Amino acid sequence: MTGGDLAGGARDRRVLAVRCPAWHSPSLLARQAGQAAAPRAPGAPGALGAREFEQVVSAVQEFCPRIEVLRPGLCAFGVRGPAKYFGGEAELARKVAGAVTRLGYDCGVGVADGMFAALLVSRDSQGEEPPVRIVPSGGTPAFLAPRAVTILGEPDLADLLIRLGIRTLGEFAAVPAAEAGNRFGAHGLLAHRLARGLDPRPLATRPPTPDLAVQIEFDPPVEQSERVVFAAKSMASQMHAQLAAGGLACVRVQIQVVCDNGEEITRLWRHDGLLSELAVAERVRWQLDGWRPGRGPGEHDDGVTASGISLLRLVPDQLVADQGRQLGLWGDAVVSDRVARAAVRVQAMLGHDAVTQAALAGGRSPADQAVFIPFGDTDESAARRPRPADRPWPGRIPPPAPATVYPVPRRASVTDESGSLVEVTGRGQLSGEPAKLSVGGEPSLAVTAWTGPWPVTERWWDPEHACRKARFQLVTVDGGAWLAVVQDGRWLIEASYD
């Protein structure tokens, strides 16, 4: 790829894109369920997570060693070399689709000039048999022409274009490039290039110089992935310092891991924004987690590799001039470097999951109303997205919320005046008024005020998770207020209002 002349390099710009929207294989679903992962709402399609996608990447890599992961669920590679080897673009695309489908994933494969068109084609080809579509070389502008301008992913620009009477990419492409630049600015010019079937910017012609790569050798080889990830964080900062010295930033980074038995795994990771130190370290973690077979997603604390890791190398792959990043003026809870550094240091001491950030979620019990996400994890995996808090949750505990929510409910016993355990019938009738409360075997306290029972029946449609509870609020003589629940005849303290 010499020079940025796009017309001359048409053959070089042929791109094959593979898109996996979601899993669909029953066997995979069964496997996920067997791991007793976070409970998922029934029927909610789980998007493909980064770690699962690693399997797909491995399969696609059989066809071309240099593939680019745009995000979990989407990868692409230059088709020119492999097409020759595998007997043409159509044959190659069919083989790729077959390999991914055999893994049990739904996919779409598309080949076109340039990344933008290839991604669009891969979306169209989903659900076809075989899921392959090819736009012939030079046919990209014609392929794009009937599409609506909203597909450019620039809502403001699309809105403006539609009001100007430009509804399709073909009409937009007919606008002279210089006029598009004058009228719509840099963003418009970029979109105009896409509409004409060109790449958004001339290829980064400057090859990454080898001295920008950073590597660390582990002697003796380490078996804990945690240590490798921690090293990656400091290496990433070193790499960024080198890049910053040259006024550059990278939008793509190649992560290379070598084992002491000679096994090697190399991946290209791309990011919409610029890759921060934490983002690089997170991708190293994904790569290591996905690579090791037989380990479920989510467990990445004390994972031990079959063989030790002897070398980690980060190569900045696609360099762009560093334009800086503009943050919102107000309201953004931006994690400052200082906070991130402290959190990462504590994570290195206590493990990745030891430092979390809470997000409010929907739910009836106080424990359901917050989810804890390990610091540095992004919300890319839909399975961990909190239940929406703005929906009505009938039977929700009314405000004010309790300040103390026990991660594991505490055993308790509530007795009436005669000293026998208070019971709740199926119709919500009490066997007696609560008079004494004993929490976790402590001496019992007199109950001065109480209210309840508030019956809740959750997930009655799901025999495994269905449960019936009755909640009470109790105030004891020492001034404490408690949220108690009766389930299967047992009393538990879920929270305290201290």
Place this chain on the structure above:
Amino acid sequence: MGVAVAPVLPLPPNAGQAERDELTHLLAEGTVRSGREVGAGSGALPDADLLPVLPALRNLLPHGALQRGSVVAAGDWNLLCAALAAGPVASGAWCAVAGIPEFGVVAAADAGLDPARVLLIPGLGPNWAQVVISLLDGCDLVLLRPPDRPPPQARRKLEAAIRRHGAVLVVAGDWDGAQVRLRIAAQEWAGIGQGHGRLRGRRAYVVADGRGGWSRSQARWLWLPDPEGAVTAIEPALGSTASEPALTGIAGQASTG
């Protein structure tokens, strides 16, 4: 930040001497603040050595704020600890909650503690002092429940780190040498009866004792929380039996100033 700024500055040149005296009095009491002082305490977190707190807690703390480099002991973990952290976080500080696995996120958020600016470290491990020192480096405020009573040497090391980083340590528990101690001397839940109603709010009599220039203890009736989950002051006229707690369930003797 609901700081009351009375439009009294600058004074007209012909203002009477009586008015001037009154203003000086108000300024000294802290009821009225000059614009410069208010500006330093609002918006982005100032570099000043004071962290603003919720209006309801102002009267309980020396200078009406949390002083950087200081330790505040707030009794066992309860909503008061979260309320102390809410003011600084609302004005841009980061807070770490260390060693409190039962931290109630919803209650804290209702009290004004934005979860987006909170790091949670539920388990501190055996070497907890080192973890807290690392957190003090990054966060302006650390809310800590120590797993055990630290030996004097470890305590001095922690206090040195607090002063060095200009952070504030709010201890859910007791701490030898804390600059300010807050405790709930009496409390009463409202809205709940014998089998009817529900918990709506708690009237709490909060007593603050200090050291040094803050030797006189202060006490206030607070809604902790009020029916919306916020922490607000109860006007003396509305608080039952004025300032003297005459309730059942008095934990410790309340000393009023």
